[in-house]
Amino acid sequence: MNQKLMNNNPSNTLLNIAIEAALMAGHEILAVYESGDFSVEAKADGSPLTRADKLAHAKIAAKLEKTGVPILSEEGRTIPFAERAAWGRLWIVDPLDGTKEFISCNGEFTVNIALVENGTPVLGIIYVPDLHELFYGVVDQGALKVEGANGFDNIGELLATAILLPLKHDATTYRVAVSRSHMNERTISFIDSLREEHPGLEIMQLGSSLKFCMAASGEADIYPRFGPTMEWDTAAGHAIALAAGKRMEKADDEGEITYNKENLLNPYFIVR
Incomplete structure (x- = not known):
């Protein structure tokens, strides 16, 4: 197919x-x-x-x-x-x-x-x-x-x-893609934990599914989402990220993120 x-x-x-x-x-x-x-x-x-x-x-x-x-x-x-x-x-x-x-x-x-x-x-x-x-x-x-x-x-x-x-990019700079409209305390705390390993990291604040695009292209190294999203917000980006060799993981427990669920709300996730 x-x-x-x-x-x-x-x-x-x-x-x-x-x-x-x-x-x-x-x-x-x-x-x-x-x-x-x-x-x-x-x-x-x-x-x-x-x-x-x-x-x-x-x-x-x-x-x-x-x-x-x-x-x-x-x-x-x-x-x-x-x-x-x-x-x-x-x-x-x-x-x-x-x-x-x-x-x-x-x-x-x-x-x-x-x-x-x-x-x-x-x-x-x-x-x-x-x-x-x-x-x-x-x-x-x-x-x-x-x-x-x-x-x-x-x-x-x-x-x-x-x-x-993905495209080639400057591997010396670690970039984190985050939501422009839905930044919260847990996201800030997660970024602070990343700074321990990547002290010079850069934050890319973007709207919509552009964050998936940045992760798939390699322009962002990671995209954490600790806020509500629906299946239509993520399905296309999830597919593109997987096709580019990235992973989209549940943030709070193991297992795959699935679609066409009875409850169309997604769990929190991390793309990297």
Whole structure:
């Protein structure tokens, strides 16, 4: 199956369909971003929802529904577990990850699409619309990055420019990626413990799933998350990190982080 997913035939692979969906969603998001008309609403949990979230969700759903694989999305989270439990394979999607960053206009927002099989992410795509950067990976096949991803006429040309991850970087500086919006005491304490071994460490504060991208690319050495995340926040980044040879561990106990659980809230984790 993975060999098929990494096939660069632009017409008929799950990878290419998902990349196309992410790019289409990114186009919609940027149009709203540049218009300044966000039409912000409050969801039931108090988090913000914008016109861009809705438009991106519609584009992704229309594209992925053609694959026949069911979709679990942040904007469609109400599907009962009794129904989801029968899904051996599913897409997990966050149409606009980092809505707070989107509203604050700092560019640190992403489109996240993952393919999950039997609770494990096997394929991930993260698109950064404001930077036109695309990260994607298939577990056991590799992770890659495309710059200027909006500038190609077809997926085949786009994938031909992809750069294999992780990239080389300055190994003398230890870098920690952390959330821009969710820094807390436990994260600070964990960073302080890292300083004992890496006294000159640098902190990279980033929004959305960009922290996964930095870990997968090697631009960050570690990404600790001691705060709440949902499955759609992490599935794509988890797949890309695994494809790049990284690990995503539970922070408080052993065992793998799994998906399509009855409770869609993730445990705390560390990527390295």
